[in-house]
Amino acid sequence: xxxxxxxxxxxxxxxxxxxxxxxxxxxxxxxxxxxxxxxxxxxxxxxxxxxxxxxxxxxxxxxxxxxxxxxxxxxxxxxxxxxxxxxxxxxxxxxxxxxxxxxxxxxxxxx
Amino acid sequence: xxxxxxxxxxxxxxxxxxxxxxxxxxxxxxxxxxxxxxxxxxxxxxxxxxxxxxxxxxxxxxxxxxxxxxxxxxxxxxxxxxxxxxxxxxxxxxxxxxxxxxxxxxxxxxxxxxxxxxxxxxxxxxxxxxxxxxxxxxxxxxxxxxxxxxxxxxxxxxxxxxxxxxxxxxxxxxxxxxxxxxxxxxxxxxxxxxxxxxxxxxxxxxxxxxxxxxxxxxxxxxxxxxxxxxxxxxxxxxxxxxxxxxxxxxxxxxxxxxxxxxxxxxxxxxxxxxxxxxxxxxxxxxxxxxxxxxxxxxxxxxxxxxxxxxxxxxxxxxxxxxxxxxxxxxxxxxxxxxxxxxxxxxxxxxxxxxxxxxxxxxxxxxxxxxxxxxxxxxxxxxxxxxxxxxxxxxxxxxxxxxxxxx
Numbered sequence: 001x002x003x004x005x006x007x008x009x010x011x012x013x014x015x016x017x018x019x020x021x022x023x024x025x026x027x028x029x030x031x032x033x034x035x036x037x038x039x040x041x042x043x044x045x046x047x048x049x050x051x052x053x054x055x056x057x058x059x060x061x062x063x064x065x066x067x068x069x070x071x072x073x074x075x076x077x078x079x080x081x082x083x084x085x086x087x088x089x090x091x092x093x094x095x096x097x098x099x100x101x102x103x104x105x106x107x108x109x110x111x
Numbered sequence: 112x113x114x115x116x117x118x119x120x121x122x123x124x125x126x127x128x129x130x131x132x133x134x135x136x137x138x139x140x141x142x143x144x145x146x147x148x149x150x151x152x153x154x155x156x157x158x159x160x161x162x163x164x165x166x167x168x169x170x171x172x173x174x175x176x177x178x179x180x181x182x183x184x185x186x187x188x189x190x191x192x193x194x195x196x197x198x199x200x201x202x203x204x205x206x207x208x209x210x211x212x213x214x215x216x217x218x219x220x221x222x223x224x225x226x227x228x229x230x231x232x233x234x235x236x237x238x239x240x241x242x243x244x245x246x247x248x249x250x251x252x253x254x255x256x257x258x259x260x261x262x263x264x265x266x267x268x269x270x271x272x273x274x275x276x277x278x279x280x281x282x283x284x285x286x287x288x289x290x291x292x293x294x295x296x297x298x299x300x301x302x303x304x305x306x307x308x309x310x311x312x313x314x315x316x317x318x319x320x321x322x323x324x325x326x327x328x329x330x331x332x333x334x335x336x337x338x339x340x341x342x343x344x345x346x347x348x349x350x351x352x353x354x355x356x357x358x359x360x361x362x363x364x365x366x367x368x369x370x371x372x373x374x375x376x377x378x379x380x381x382x383x384x385x386x387x388x389x390x391x392x393x394x395x396x397x398x399x400x401x402x403x404x405x406x407x408x409x410x411x412x413x414x415x416x417x418x419x420x421x422x423x424x425x426x427x428x429x430x431x432x433x434x435x436x437x438x439x440x441x442x443x444x445x446x447x448x449x450x451x452x453x454x455x456x457x458x459x460x461x462x463x464x465x466x467x468x469x470x471x472x473x474x475x476x477x478x479x480x481x482x483x484x485x486x487x488x489x490x491x492x493x494x495x496x497x498x499x500x501x502x503x504x505x506x507x508x509x510x511x512x513x514x515x516x517x
């Protein structure tokens with residue numbers, strides 16, 4: 001799962017207080033390798049067939065949400081830019097991108 | 112191809128949605144949302160004997176599980192119909208299961224990237240304004256017939272390299288295949304044959320007059336052995352691109368304009384805050400998702416605690432998933448600044464829509480240009496809004512009056 005690292009702990013703290021995601025509803029098989037969501041103790045499961053970001057096309061939405069953080073290949077598939085570090089000031093966009101991905105293909109962790 | 116005339120199954124009005132749902136019932140067409148809310152309260156997946164047996168998942172979780180499960184659920188049939196002939200018309204990649212699916216889809220991705228859409232955008236803006244020029248002086252119009260219908264027709268025709276003026280023919284075929292064809296096999300087969308013959312003619316012409324449109328892309332494609340695609344594959348994909356490129360977006364733009372016609376506050380907000388448009392578009396996609404797909408159950412399984420048996424279809428309702436309150440707070444409200452929106456309007460999993468970038472671009476441009484020229488408009492109380500039935504839901508008549516109400 002590609003990772004975008006957040007750099008500001010202050011933002012992470014405000015995230016932890018948010019409502020847990022309904023991701024638990026999909027959590028039938030908590031396969032090993034599932035990543036923890038930062039704001040809840042729910043694992044984001046690797047559902048069978050869940051698509052990684054590199055295989056998903058349909059990223060115009062991503063372009064309007066967080067163009068600074070993703071780049072596209074010739075198939076329109078998106079990858080995080082560089083090593084996935086989120087520049088200062090763009091943390092909200094990283095979270096917004098994650099919160100708007102129906103394929104749960106974006107993972108954001110704080111460091 | 113079709114047998115002797117058989118008695119077509121009856122479609123009496125539904126009295127028990129939980130055990131006998133029917134997506135062609137006029138009440139579903141008119142307003143499906145309370146029906147889905149009621150079903151969701153009963154059971155995540157319901158069943159009907161109509162359509163030779165069909166399941167309907169109504170929760171986001173159940174729809175997602177089925178969409179991701181290509182082992183138990185095949186895409187070889189993607190429309191729920193009254194009959195199930197042995198021979199199915201293929202339209203790769205939408206009717207393809209793995210492993211055929213991936214290469215068939217890969218070759219269609221490059222023409223639909225966001226970059227490709229940026230190049231097409233000015234033309235779509237021009238189309239929108241040409242259309243508005245034709246009716247703006249009338250002070251009113253049927254926005255579906257005069258505006259929303261034509262935009263995707265002309266855009267996809269342009270990408271395919273076929274004449275935009277043949278648009279009425281395309282719309283006729285779509286109506287016959289997606290709506291009438293649910294219950295009338297002769298009409299469906301005739302439309303498929305006509306569409307196939309039309310594209311075959313264009314293919315023939317390009318053998319001596321090559322172009323750089325989508326038809327040529329398919330003609331030039333080579334499989335992993337370096338062989339061209341079969342005629343069946345090329346023609347099936349072209350039929351898919353034409354159908355998928357028109358009905359869906361026509362519906363989405365129309366539903367969005369319908370919403371804006373009756374919601375002046377949202378119109379005003381979009382005009383005052385144009386940066387809100389991408390978020391609003393995603394919310395229109397969620398709340399008014401046009402497309403319902405289908406799957407055929409190949410192997411027995413369980414979805415959300417409900418047993419699923421082979422020999423049945425599944426009406427894969429992305430629109431119902433998008434209205435699931437377990438997934439979306441205030442699911443029944445259209446919130447144009449909804450920040451978190453994991454809607455499934457373009458599907459989920461490997462079959463996720465190839466044309467989503469085109470659809471989003473057309474919706475955005477169509478609404479932006481309309482609001483620039485006609486910032487105030489309302490539903491015509493003397494007119495009636497009608498909608499398409501079955502697989503793709505959207506306004507087919509949308510009478511509106513321009514200007515503020517008195």
